[in-house]
Amino acid sequence: MIKKIGVVLLILLATSCNELQQVVNQLPGSSGAGLSNEVIANGLKEALDQGIDKQVRKLTQTDGFYKNELVKILLPEELRKVDKTLRDIGLGNLADEGLKVLNRAAEDAVSEATPIFINTVKEMTFTDAKNILLGNNNAATTYLQNKTNTALYEKFKPVIKSSFEKVGADKIWSSIITRYNAIPLTNKVNPDLTDYVTQQALSGVYKMIAVEEVDIRTKLSSRTTDLLRKVFALQD
Known part of the structure; x- marks a missing residue:
């Protein structure tokens, strides 16, 4: 997902510390002896700081x-004709x-995502x-999308509604919409923009997570610590 998301997803809160150590011991090129529980915990903090929170x-x-x-x-599709029409009649600034x-x-709204992601990772088996x-x-x-989508929607929507009011x-x-609907021979529109933007915000969050996940899985240069290199050697 993110810089170091793989570390979080593999070793974050496994069912026991013994299981964590067993996983590390099985990684190619690793003796396992140098990775104490404290080091693993620090790796978690670093991954959270530079991963979820950073993104x-x-x-x-x-x-x-x-x-x-x-x-x-x-x-949304039904408003693209509104945008084009406004620009055609010289109201490009309003459209922008x-x-x-x-x-x-x-x-x-996206600031609401961090605690939900952290709680989800903590519950991972x-x-x-x-x-x-x-x-x-x-x-x-x-x-993450399967586990967090509903909770994030519930968090995002009221924030987006409030933001609409705050920024006017x-x-x-x-x-x-009033100006557009007043133009002769146009079909009236009245979309639910709060729901639309909420869904688009969710999509954006997961898209950026996916970009970072692919990066760390496929680029050795993105594995910036020994622990990342050892962990992801297992999936290479």
Whole structure:
């Protein structure tokens, strides 16, 4: 998922410390003797700090969504004709502002993801971790998505709704839709933007996790510690 997500997914909170040590002992090129429980715990903290938290922070920054082409929230299908029409009649600035506030709301919401991800990883079993390590290139992302999607939606949606109110998105989009609906021969629109942006924010989070997961699984240069190199040698 993220820098060092593999360490979290393999050795984070296995069913017992003995099992953790057994896994390490089985890794190619590892005697296992040098990895105490304290070292493993420190590896967990480092992975969390530079993994989940780092990736989430990136998306919560100003333009974390808006200027990231991988996750930038575009208009829903029914509003793309609104965007085009506004630009055609010289209201491009209004259209740009409408798009920006959708992304700002997602940036506000994603900060809610960190504790949910951390709690999910803590609940991971030894079997889960082993299956994820030896799974396909997005096995960790898929696991997290299956475990966290509902909880994140419930956290994101009220934050996005509040953000719309804070940045004036509700007024901006009310103005946009009112102007569009007043144009002769257009079909009236009234989409549920809160639900749409919530879903898009979730999609963006998981997409960035998947990018980082593939990176650490496939690039030796991304395995920046001995522990990462030893752990991921098992899946090579």
